[in-house]
Amino acid sequence: NDISHDEAFEILLAAKKNAEDSNVLVNIAVVDAGANLKAFIRMDESFLGSIDVAIKKAKTARYFDIDTGELGELTQPGGIIYNIEHSNGGLMTFPGGLPIKNKDGKIIGAIGVSGGTIEQDRAIATAGAKSIVD
Amino acid sequence: NDISHDEAFEILLAAKKNAEDSNVLVNIAVVDAGANLKAFIRMDESFLGSIDVAIKKAKTARYFDIDTGELGELTQPGGIIYNIEHSNGGLMTFPGGLPIKNKDGKIIGAIGVSGGTIEQDRAIATAGAKSIVD
Amino acid sequence: NDISHDEAFEILLAAKKNAEDSNVLVNIAVVDAGANLKAFIRMDESFLGSIDVAIKKAKTARYFDIDTGELGELTQPGGIIYNIEHSNGGLMTFPGGLPIKNKDGKIIGAIGVSGGTIEQDRAIATAGAKSIVD
Amino acid sequence: NDISHDEAFEILLAAKKNAEDSNVLVNIAVVDAGANLKAFIRMDESFLGSIDVAIKKAKTARYFDIDTGELGELTQPGGIIYNIEHSNGGLMTFPGGLPIKNKDGKIIGAIGVSGGTIEQDRAIATAGAKSIVD
Numbered sequence: 347n348d349i350s351h352d353e354a355f356e357i358l359l360a361a362k363k364n365a366e367d368s369n370v371l372v373n374i375a376v377v378d379a380g381a382n383l384k385a386f387i388r389m390d391e392s393f394l395g396s397i398d399v400a401i402k403k404a405k406t407a408r409y410f411d412i413d414t415g416e417l418g419e420l421t422q423p424g425g426i427i428y429n430i431e432h433s434n435g436g437l438m439t440f441p442g443g444l445p446i447k448n449k450d451g452k453i454i455g456a457i458g459v460s461g462g463t464i465e466q467d468r469a470i471a472t473a474g475a476k477s478i479v480d
Numbered sequence: 481n482d483i484s485h486d487e488a489f490e491i492l493l494a495a496k497k498n499a500e501d502s503n504v505l506v507n508i509a510v511v512d513a514g515a516n517l518k519a520f521i522r523m524d525e526s527f528l529g530s531i532d533v534a535i536k537k538a539k540t541a542r543y544f545d546i547d548t549g550e551l552g553e554l555t556q557p558g559g560i561i562y563n564i565e566h567s568n569g570g571l572m573t574f575p576g577g578l579p580i581k582n583k584d585g586k587i588i589g590a591i592g593v594s595g596g597t598i599e600q601d602r603a604i605a606t607a608g609a610k611s612i613v614d
Numbered sequence: 615n616d617i618s619h620d621e622a623f624e625i626l627l628a629a630k631k632n633a634e635d636s637n638v639l640v641n642i643a644v645v646d647a648g649a650n651l652k653a654f655i656r657m658d659e660s661f662l663g664s665i666d667v668a669i670k671k672a673k674t675a676r677y678f679d680i681d682t683g684e685l686g687e688l689t690q691p692g693g694i695i696y697n698i699e700h701s702n703g704g705l706m707t708f709p710g711g712l713p714i715k716n717k718d719g720k721i722i723g724a725i726g727v728s729g730g731t732i733e734q735d736r737a738i739a740t741a742g743a744k745s746i747v748d
Numbered sequence: 749n750d751i752s753h754d755e756a757f758e759i760l761l762a763a764k765k766n767a768e769d770s771n772v773l774v775n776i777a778v779v780d781a782g783a784n785l786k787a788f789i790r791m792d793e794s795f796l797g798s799i800d801v802a803i804k805k806a807k808t809a810r811y812f813d814i815d816t817g818e819l820g821e822l823t824q825p826g827g828i829i830y831n832i833e834h835s836n837g838g839l840m841t842f843p844g845g846l847p848i849k850n851k852d853g854k855i856i857g858a859i860g861v862s863g864g865t866i867e868q869d870r871a872i873a874t875a876g877a878k879s880i881v882d
Binding site for chain 4: 382
């Protein structure tokens, strides 16, 4: 139950198309079930700093099998896992990272998007993740 | 006054049994009096991101001889040691890390647990730490 | 004079096709003129350790605008830049990394390939780099 | 095809028994198919520096599915992958790391041992890896 490179490419292209349709410049990363980098694309003129953010969003989403935006609700001051971002070489805990599920609902990897607003990043990540189950 | 590998194993197994009895999937780390990794087990299907969190919880508990949850009360915005998490390669300052004491009350190491809720992680860590003094 | 994401994708796919035709499982990384990750693909079942090697080969090739295999001839014991591998977070100085040039011969990025023998990695990298000038 | 925590424990104990029978003090690490730490034990009075060496030996063996000692023959000055040790956060390329195979010959993880001579470390790693197929 691991994502294939064909699926990873399909997800990358679906996310990129969504970003282009929305006129957003992003970096898009896909990791496999082991949270290892599987596929990546950096759109021209997107933020330099978003390369690492996109990769870390994807890894974070798979490390804890969660939407990175939901994780961020738990890591705020006073939250139950405040500052967990200091683990695993740095976590990203705002929207834009999502687990990728296959048609059976099993998590097979994750996607991370960075470069737009957090709403745009999440929408692009969602479009990517959904592309292999539609 | 350092934990032995036999004690570390006993603690690991006691914590693992408690986790299994509670149907929680966790990573469990034990460090020695020098805050060096002494024993570790990763339960099947537990979160990938919890490996590092468990190890860092154990180290944090021994670095400052404190329950990591109590430490977290001091690291919040406005707290007296705000953002101390940036030291020592990353601290974890929410529940799940505990010093391990011998029968004389002397600290000989620490345990860190990650994978369940913070209450579950703390309960499992407590069960582990207590196993060698009961 | 920077590689575009369309060119990076074209290079990635050309390299992947060459690898598949040769029955070699590799990781392929493309970096831009700034040595930043531009595109990446990890073929199914390729070595886990090759993710980082492929990325570092591409970065190394652009850091010094050189075939990584040629660089390695200078880094041996007694060589003029012995152990330069310690710089830049780790260089890879054996074959598989190549600068990417546009039709005017200007370097616009680099490619790194890892997973096969060094001859295979270099051949796959060459096929990728050449695809946009043929 | 991933190692279970029960298998990892069995391997750890078999390796530890072999070390004790040989009067060698070692650190023993087992990683899973994803090269993630699965189980670890540090024998009393073993070298402090061997904790990281044992873990890196296990990871290296799985990163490239190879006996770390065989890998080291290729990384010498003049070797085909000289200084690959600078990748993946540091590789260990001398004996003591071995892939772990299941009864079908499929690699499901790896073991790393450090603390004795390289011959002792390799023998202990072999005893551990073999314990689940005998």
